Amino acid sequence: MFAKRRGLVALACLALIAAAAPVAAETTPVHSQRTVYEVTAADAVARTKVARTGVDVLGMDGDKLTVIAEPSQLRALRSTGLAVKSKGDADEQLAQLGKAEIGTLDFPSGYTGYHNYAETTAELNQTVADHPTLARLQTIGTSYQGRSLYALKISNNPSADQAKPEVLFTCNQHAREHLTVEMCLHIIQRLTDGYATNTAIKALVDSREIWVVPSVNPDGAEYDIAAGTLRGWRKNRQPNSTSTGTDPNRNWGYQWGCCGGSSGTGSSETYRGPSAFSAPETQRVRDFVNSRVVGGVQQIKAHIDWHTYSELILWPYGYTYNDTATGLNADQANAFATLGRQMASRNGYTPQQSSDLYITDGGINDWMWATHKIWSYTFEMYPKSGTGLNGFYPRDTAIAAQVTRNDTAVDLFLGYADCVPRVIGQSC
Ligand code: NO5
Ligand code: ZN
Numbered sequence: 001m002f003a004k005r006r007g008l009v010a011l012a013c014l015a016l017i018a019a020a021a022p023v024a025a026e027t028t029p030v031h032s033q034r035t036v037y038e039v040t041a042a043d044a045v046a047r048t049k050v051a052r053t054g055v056d057v058l059g060m061d062g063d064k065l066t067v068i069a070e071p072s073q074l075r076a077l078r079s080t081g082l083a084v085k086s087k088g089d090a091d092e093q094l095a096q097l098g099k100a101e102i103g104t105l106d107f108p109s110g111y112t113g114y115h116n117y118a119e120t121t122a123e124l125n126q127t128v129a130d131h132p133t134l135a136r137l138q139t140i141g142t143s144y145q146g147r148s149l150y151a152l153k154i155s156n157n158p159s160a161d162q163a164k165p166e167v168l169f170t171c172n173q174h175a176r177e178h179l180t181v182e183m184c185l186h187i188i189q190r191l192t193d194g195y196a197t198n199t200a201i202k203a204l205v206d207s208r209e210i211w212v213v214p215s216v217n218p219d220g221a222e223y224d225i226a227a228g229t230l231r232g233w234r235k236n237r238q239p240n241s242t243s244t245g246t247d248p249n250r251n252w253g254y255q256w257g258c259c260g261g262s263s264g265t266g267s268s269e270t271y272r273g274p275s276a277f278s279a280p281e282t283q284r285v286r287d288f289v290n291s292r293v294v295g296g297v298q299q300i301k302a303h304i305d306w307h308t309y310s311e312l313i314l315w316p317y318g319y320t321y322n323d324t325a326t327g328l329n330a331d332q333a334n335a336f337a338t339l340g341r342q343m344a345s346r347n348g349y350t351p352q353q354s355s356d357l358y359i360t361d362g363g364i365n366d367w368m369w370a371t372h373k374i375w376s377y378t379f380e381m382y383p384k385s386g387t388g389l390n391g392f393y394p395r396d397t398a399i400a401a402q403v404t405r406n407d408t409a410v411d412l413f414l415g416y417a418d419c420v421p422r423v424i425g426q427s428c
Contacts, residue, residue, distance in 0.1 A: 032070060032071070033070060033071055033089075033091075034056075034068045034069070034070060034089070034090035034091055034232075035068065035069055035070075035071075035074075035086060035087075035088070035089060035090060036058075036066065036067070036068055036086070036087040036088055036089075036090050036093065036387065036388035036389070037055075037066075037067050037068070037069055037077065037084050037085060037086055037087060038064050038065070038066055038067075038084075038085045038087055039064070039065045039066075039067055039077070039080075039082050039083065039084050039085075040063055040064060040065075040082055040083040041063060041064075041065050041082055042063040044321060044355060044356050044357065044358060044359070045321075046080070046082060047060065047065055047357060047358040048260070048261070048358040048359045049080050049082075050065055050067060050077070050080055050082065050358070051261070051270070051358045051359070052260055053069075053073060053076040053077050053080065054073055054076065054263055054265065054268050054269075054270075055067040055068060055069040055073050055076075055077055056068040056069075056234070056269040057358065058309075058386060058388065058389065058391055058392070059309050059310040059380075059383075059385060059386055059391050060310050060312075060357060061310065061384055061385030064385070066087070066385070066386055066387070066388060066391065068090050068232075068388070068389070087387055087388060088388070090232065090388055090389055091232075093387070093388045093389060093390055094229060094230050094231070094232055094389055094390075094393075095229060097110070097111075097229075097230050097390060097393050098110050098111065098229070098230070099228055099229050100225075100228035100229075101228055104228050105222065105225065105226050106225060106228070107178075107225050107230075107396075108225075108228060108229065108230065110395050110396065111178075111230070111393065111395065111396050112396060113396025113397070113399055114178050114179075114181070114182060114396055114399070115181055115182065115185060116221075116222065116225060117147060117215065117218045117221065117222050120150075120181060120185065120214055120215060120218075121148070121150070123185055124137050124150055124152055124188075124214070125137065127152065127188055127189070127192055128152075130192070131192040131193075131195070133156070133157075133158075134154055134155070134156065134158060134191075134192050134195055134205065135152055135153065135154050135158055135188070135192055136152070136153045136158035136159055137150060137151075137152050137153075138150070138151045138152070138153060139151075140213070140284050140285065140287070140288040141280070141283075141284035141287065141288075142280065142284070143217070143218050143219045143236070143280060143281050143284075144219055144236055144237055144238040144279070144280045144281070145219040145237055147218040147219060147222075149213065149215070149216065149218070149281065149284050149285070150213065150214060150215070151211050151212065151213050151288060152188055152211070152212045152213075152214070153209065153210070153211055153212075154188065154191050154192060154205060154209075154210040154211075154212065155205060155208065155209040155210065156205055156206050158209075161209075161294070162209060164207060164208055164209050165207075165208055165209070165299070165301045165302075165417055165418040165419075166208065166209040166210070166211065166292060166299040166300040166301065167208055167209070167210045167211065167300065167301065167302050167303070167413075167414060167417045168210075168211045168212075168213070168289070168300050168302075168303040168304075168374070169184055169187055169210070169211070169212045169213070169303070169304050169306065170184075170213045170216050170285065170303070170304075170305045170306070170364070171183055171184035171212075171213065171214050171215060171216065171305075171306045172184075172214065172215040172216055172217050172218070172221055172306075173216045173217055173248040173249045173281075173305065173307070173364065174217065174220070174234050174235075174247075174248070174249065174307060174308075175217050175219075175220025175221045175223065175224045175233045175234055175235065175236070176220075176221075176224050176230070176231070176232050176233055176234055176389070176392040176393075177306075177307050177308040177309075177381075177392060178221065178224070178392070178393075179308050179309075179381050179382065179392075179394060179398075179399065179402060179403075180306035180307060180308060180381065181214050181215055181221070182399045182403055183306045183379075183381065183403050183406065184212050184213070184214035184215075184306065185214055186403035186404070187210075187212055187410060188212050188214075190407065191204070191205055191210065200411065204411065204414045204415065207418070208414060208417060208418075209299070210414070211288075211300070213285065213288075216248060216281050216282075216285055217235075217236050217248055217281055219236055219237040219238075219281075220233055220234070220235060220236050220237055220245070223237050230389070230392075230393050232389040232392065233245075234247065234269050235247050235248070235269065235271065236248055236279050236280075236281055238273075238278075238279060238280070240266035240271065240273070240274070241266055241274075242265070242266035242267055243266040243267035243271075244266075245271065246271055246272070246273040246278060246279045247262065247268075247269060247270045247271055247272065247273075248279055248281055248282050248364075249305075249307075249360070249362070249363050249364055250262035250263075250270050250271065250272040250273070250360065250361065250362040250363065251272055251273045251276065251277060251278060251279045251282045251362055252276065252277070252282055252286070252362050252363060252364050252366065252367035253276035253277050253286070253362070253367055253371075254319075254362075254366045254367040254370040254371055255317075255319040255361050255362070255366060255370075256272065256275075256276035256361065256362040257272050257276075257361055257362060258319055258361045259319045259320065259359055259361045260359060260361075261318065261319055261358070261359035261360040261361035261362070261363075262360065262361050262362050270360075272361070272362050276362065282364075285364075286367075289368070289372060289374070293372075298372045298373065298374065300372065300374050301374065301375065301417050301418060301419075301420070302374060302375040302376070302413065302416070302417040302420060303365075303368050303374050303375065303376040303377070304376075304377050304378070304379055304410075304413065305364050305365065305376065305377070305378050305379075306378075306379050306381060307378055307379065307380045307381065308380060308381045308382065308383075308391070308392055309380060309381060309382060309383050309384075309385075309386060309391045309392065310350075310357075310380045310384060310385070311347075311348065311349040311350060311380060311381065311382060311383070311384040312349055312350050312351075312352065312357065312378075312379075312380040313340045313343055313344045313347075313349045313350070313351045313352075313377060313378070313379055313380075313409075314340075314352060314353070314354040314356075314357065314365070314377065314378040314379075314380065315336040315337065315340050315353055315354060315365065315376075315377050315378075316328060316336065316353075316354060316365045316366050316368075316369045316370075316376065317353070317354065317355060317365075317366050317369075317370075318354035318355050318359065318360035318361065318363040318365060318366050319355070319359065319360065319361040319363070319366055320355060320359075321355050321356075321359070323353065326370075327369070327370045328369065328370075331421070331424070331426065332421075333353075334424050335375075335420050335421045335423055335424050335426070336353075336375065336377075336420075337351070337353070338423045338424050339375070339412075339413070339416055339420055339423045340352075340377060342412060342423065343377075343409040343412055343413055344409075346408040346409040346412060347405050347406050347408070347409040348405070349379065349380070349409075354366075354378065363378075364376065364378075365377065365378055375417075375420040377413075379406070379409075381402060381406075382394060382398065382402040382405075
């Protein structure tokens with residue numbers, strides 16, 4: 001049951017208040033001038049060079065990277081020696097995507113099918129009300145601004161800790177990647193609504209304990225829509241010494257800040273924070289995952305972290321170009337790649353090691369694998385390419401097809417989750 005309810009009366013009142021007293025601080029642009037560029041970067045070394053200039057890398061398609069640069073970053077971008085082509089003003093593009101009433105804290109028209117935080121909370125509660133024997137809702141702590149971070153557990157006896165392999169899905173580390181919230185909600189909906197009638201779903205749910213965290217970064221996601229326009233915000237909303245926001249996916253504690261795959265500058269879109277797990281949101285998910293070590297054994301065996309966009313399936317490590325490294329041997333790399341490719345053949349994404357895109361350090365997959373030996377993937381969802389920030393904002397009419405597209409890949413993943421090495425003929 002995923003019907004959406006809206007407080008139209010409340011919204012109308014808010015709009016009136018907003019008309020009388022505009023919320024200046026929330027509508028002031030946070031970036032001086034953002035321009036979209038297409039950069040020709042044919043390999044991971046070239047793409048890493050681009051990422052290291054500090055520009056905001058939005059997506060990759062073939063040998064083209066779409067990035068946003070501020071005027072002060074243009075010199076560095078050009079000094080890479082790569083072909084750089086302007087694609088127009090980023091904020092003008094955003095403004096064209098639509099506008100809701102100022103101060104409505106909601107998506108503009110064309111996007112209202114997306115769930116904002118209140119709607120996500122309502123859906124999670126509704127799921128538990130509809131399926132009390134299949135779903136249990138838990139709070140794993142709060143965000144920087146105090147929003148609950150939810151983990152919904154799906155199993156055939158959700159209030160008991162059974163001796164079954166556990167699986168984790170996380171969504172929305174990056175604020176503007178709203179389609180990922182829909183992906184997590186769709187996984188929840190399909191596994192719970194489908195249990196009674198679909199024998200394949202029943203078999204998966206009966207043999208696993210499945211955790212879904214629909215929004216790791218609710219503060220950022222709400223901020224992204226709070227002005228009634230879409231802002232293209234990526235990070236969380238925690239102040240830092242010069243600016244606002246830590247990139248959650250550079251804040252994880254394995255090889256944090258090691259390798260030029262993140263930034264130490266507070267205003268950067270890939271700011272790693274002052275220390276590993278400085279962001280409350282990554283801390284809370286870390287503590288939750290650590291809490292699943294029972295009797296010395298990590299119960300969570302496999303994990304997908306959902307992002308947008310570029311239609312990729314990525315696996316560790318992100319911090320090094322090497323296929324094998326400390327804690328990741330050739331068999332394990334082979335298992336990661338084999339399952340990654342099999343899932344990609346089901347959803348049409350491109351499978352590759354994370355660092356084949358560009359080097360990242362402090363990413364979630366590296367920590368999950370290195371610390372807990374959790375088979376941890378990143379899925380970069382639709383679209384394959386964008387002409388700027390609009391890649392993060394497909395109309396809500398695209399949601400159904402793009403989440404459903406991943407069903408068979410998710411089923412394959414759940415099927416192997418008890419023992420991923422089985423995919424290369426090994427036992428666990
Ligand atoms: C991700 C992946 C490379 C893990 C990241 O565009 S994204 O920010 N969603 N890409 O850089 O953290
Ligand atoms: Zn992302």
